[in-house]
Amino acid sequence: MPRAPSQPRPASAPEDLERLRRRDPAAIEQVVRRHSADLLNGALALGLRENAAEELVAETFAAFLDAAPRFQGRSSVKTFLFGILYRKAMERGRRSARELACDPVDEAFERRFSLLGHWSQPPRGPEEETLAREVAELIGTCLQGLRPLERAAFLLKDVEREPSGSVRNALEVKDTHLRVLLFRARNKLRDCLEARWGGR
Amino acid sequence: MSFPVNCHRVCLWLSRGEAEEASWPSRWLAQAHLAWCPHCRRYRAQLGLIGDAARLSLARPAAAERVERLQARVLRRLLDGGRGPD
Numbered sequence: 001m002p003r004a005p006s007q008p009r010p011a012s013a014p015e016d017l018e019r020l021r022r023r024d025p026a027a028i029e030q031v032v033r034r035h036s037a038d039l040l041n042g043a044l045a046l047g048l049r050e051n052a053a054e055e056l057v058a059e060t061f062a063a064f065l066d067a068a069p070r071f072q073g074r075s076s077v078k079t080f081l082f083g084i085l086y087r088k089a090m091e092r093g094r095r096s097a098r099e100l101a102c103d104p105v106d107e108a109f110e111r112r113f114s115l116l117g118h119w120s121q122p123p124r125g126p127e128e129e130t131l132a133r134e135v136a137e138l139i140g141t142c143l144q145g146l147r148p149l150e151r152a153a154f155l156l157k158d159v160e161r162e163p164s165g166s167v168r169n170a171l172e173v174k175d176t177h178l179r180v181l182l183f184r185a186r187n188k189l190r191d192c193l194e195a196r197w198g199g200r
Numbered sequence: 201m202s203f204p205v206n207c208h209r210v211c212l213w214l215s216r217g218e219a220e221e222a223s224w225p226s227r228w229l230a231q232a233h234l235a236w237c238p239h240c241r242r243y244r245a246q247l248g249l250i251g252d253a254a255r256l257s258l259a260r261p262a263a264a265e266r267v268e269r270l271q272a273r274v275l276r277r278l279l280d281g282g283r284g285p286d
Contacts, residue, residue, distance in 0.1 A: 025279050032274050037267045045258050050266070058274045065278060109211075117206030122239040123246060135253035143254070157217060158251035159258055164220055179216035186215045189250050190243075 016077075020068045032061055035081055042082055045155060046089050047144055056092075060085045075166040082160065083170025086152035105188050123190070125197035135193060142192035146185050153178060154185035204230040210240050214247060 019027035039060060043053035063084050064071075071080055112121040126135075143151060149171065156167045168178050203226055204213040210233050213219065219227065234240050 028278055029275055032271055032278070036271050036274065040267060040270060041258060054266075054270050054273070057270060058277055061274050061278060110208075113208040113211075117208035119207045119239045123243045125242075125246060126249070132249055132252035132256055135249055136256035139250065139253045139257050143257075154254070155258075159254050164217060179218065183212065183216045186247055186250065189254075190246055193246075193250065 017068070017071065017073055020065070020071075023065065023068075028065065031064070031077060035078055036061075038078065039081060039085055042085055042155065043089070045143065045159075046086070046148065046151060048089070056085060056088055059088055063088065075162075075169050079156070079160075079162050079166045079170045082152075082156060083172070086148070086156075086171060089152075090148045103184050105184050105191065108191060109183075109187050123194065125194050138193055138196050139189065142189050142196075145188055145192055149173075150181050150185040150188070153181035154189070157182060158186075204233060206233070207237060207240055210234065210237070211243050214240075214244050 016027060016030075020031065036057060039057045040053055043056045044050070046053075048056060060081060064081055067080075067084070071077075075083075112119060114120045143154075146154065152171055153167060153173075156162045156170060157164070162170070164175070164178060168175060171178070173181070202209065204210040210230055213222070213226070213230055219230070222230075234244060
């Protein structure tokens with residue numbers, strides 16, 4: 001007889017955290033098996049090659065165990081792991097984690113509105129949800145145009161659909177900084193796709 | 201952040217993700233503006249479309265054998281306590 005699907009336990013159950021803090025091998029194995037595929041996909045989404053992505057995931061789990069005594073369980077284990085992964089990716093120094101004070105997308109956004117705040121260049125392109133699959137084919141290239149921290153914020157908020165508070169904790173950024181990151185990521189992606197949509 | 205009362209403010213409000221923690225007057229003003237402005241509705245729909253498309257694009261799972269190999273490597277590193285050859 002097929003087994004009824006069991007209700008998954010909360011990822012940050014206090015007893016699990018305590019076992020992780022004690023470095024219980026079974027608890028470690030459970031976390032690794034549960035999250036390694038997602039983390040690998042996340043690392044690949046950051047534009048890393050496969051070997052570099054695997055190495056980053058391995059480093060992420062090692063750092064997670066080191067940080068486990070300080071982990072309070074305010075966000076899920078998954079979000080905490082993603083935060084470590086993204087910060088480590090940035091530490092690798094392809095670009096500084098410090099974002100520029102200005103970004104060309106800020107000015108491009110402003111140019112689309114009149115002084116009264118009305119659209120002077122209204123958005124072009126589709127809006128039908130059924131086109132998501134078509135847009136999915138285009139978005140990979142556009143994602144490469146984001147800075148690492150912008151990409152991390154976008155992936156956690158819009159792809160993983162984490163609440164803003166969890167994203168702030170995971171990326172260790174303040175509320176206003178997260179808003180700027182999301183603004184830039186979303187508008188860069190939209191502008192990039194709009195250029196590919198052409199005159200639709 | 202001031203209230204979302206025109207296209208510029210509404211689009212800033214949407215793209216900065218302020219709806220989640222906004223006060224009810226802000227939400228009401230944004231909804232009222234979106235109800236009559238087709239350009240802002242299109243902008244909002246496109247932000248949703250981009251999120252959906254990114255999820256679809258990134259949902260392609262890594263090959264199972266690659267994940268298993270990675271898990272074995274990570275567990276060896278973590279449980280053996282060393283950082284020897286993988």
